[in-house]
Amino acid sequence: MTNTTQFASPADMPLHNRDFAAPKFRPIKAFRHFRNLIADKEDTAEVFHIIEALAGKAFVRNAKDFLKSPHAQELMERNVDLPAMLDNHDKLRELPADSLGQAYVRFMEREGLTAAGLVAESESLGTDNRKRNDITEWFGNRMRDTHDLLHVLTGYGRDALGEQCVLGFTYSQNPNLGILFIAYAGALEMKKQSPSNAPVLRAVREGQRLGKAAKRLAYYDIEKILAMPIGEARAFLNIGKPTYYQQAHRAYEAQGIDPYNLLGQPA
Template sequence: MKIDHDFTAPSDSQTPFVHPERPAARFRPLKALHHFRELIKDKEDTEQVFHIFECLPRPSFRKDAKAFVESDAGKALLANEPALQHILDDHDRLRQMPEGSLAHAYCDFMEKEGLSAAGLIAEYDQFSPRKYNDLIEWYGFRQRDTHDLLHILTGYGRDALGEQCVLAFTYGQNPALGNLFIAYAGGLNMKMQVKSKAPVFKAIRQAQKMGKACPRISEESIIDLLAQPLDELRERLHIKTPHFYHQAHEQYRAEDVDPYAMLVQPA
């Protein structure tokens, strides 16, 4: 299905890979720890996540981004999917895709949770209003905008452990240290909050391994992925049932703990 766009993204030969005014990434672990402490006070405070990513950048990000945007696949996606917001938020068009597809599961999830791609972008814009309109920005935004798709593909929910697992999966795909830090520090915080036999770290580690085995979702055609049957897509992408995540939920409930409560507080 063709998706029409009423917006554009950098796509001509004059667009720089890195804007000359873009600051160099800086590694600041202590500042990342401060922002993590703010995040555990309110897991919905997404801005803290962006701060952590900024403080713990992916060492190979620019090299990997350059290799992709200069590839034939990257050039094709830049032309056909210049931005993802209007694709992901056009639920009327997504509902025209086949029943049982990723598109329908994505719409169900986003509507149930009251989420939108535009909402995530708005939160990011509050954190970083400056736009550089370079190719590295386009590459990075695809990783940002596919976060909620990963929840659907992996089967991890929006509970505390589910979010840690999605970040661990993301680290397996795109090894930014911020993903790994939040995933394991979040798991440690959960273990400190509630004494439980739930296999928290096994679930996080399993997610990390699945992310590494899966092709990079942000480098796939999102329109093509959305149209495919979800079960077949998971098999093709080597995404298996997250057994340890489900075992953790079962253990929490056996201990009268609500896994969907804030930071897994006792029910």
């Protein structure tokens, strides 16, 4: 019988609820979902399917690494509702004009995104939507909820290459072969569909390097980082500039290719 125990905070939860089987490594399933994603780039549900199919023990391993970080207990005890906090744009607008929080609001409203929308997308997958009530699930949600914030911090846009580079960055922060697969498979598909001298693979690889050099965003107090000037937040997290990504955009534009209209994306 599945454990439905309610805990006062994530700090009281087990690392892994053993009533749930660990995800299996299913590369064939991942490739099938990748082909679906290429056919409809906007179907972000396919991304979650791919990550799950190639995760193996990555979710548990990443949660275990988080528990070793200095602020883990404090963050779990406070248990801030990140989607609600990130979607409270009125409150974020009260932060200084040069803050990360203000930049995040501009990005989300320009792109027509919400943190709650990403939650709904991920929770709509599959038929088993039971809560695991473990730290692995809690930390996985924390990584999901900070995805769009990584776009703002790294400078990678929501164009096809920008998404692949953010995934490369994310892989180095919290390794999962599904994330790495999407990053490089997507980059190769871009080269196939839009031949160019743009340094696409180098850009993704650079994203990996930048992610490895940076502090792990999910390990820190997101509210405090949102209040920082965006340059200070990047310096605190040691996030470098994505030079190959910028070079790739210039190369595409020089060839008359719209980098925001690749892989079937609307311009």
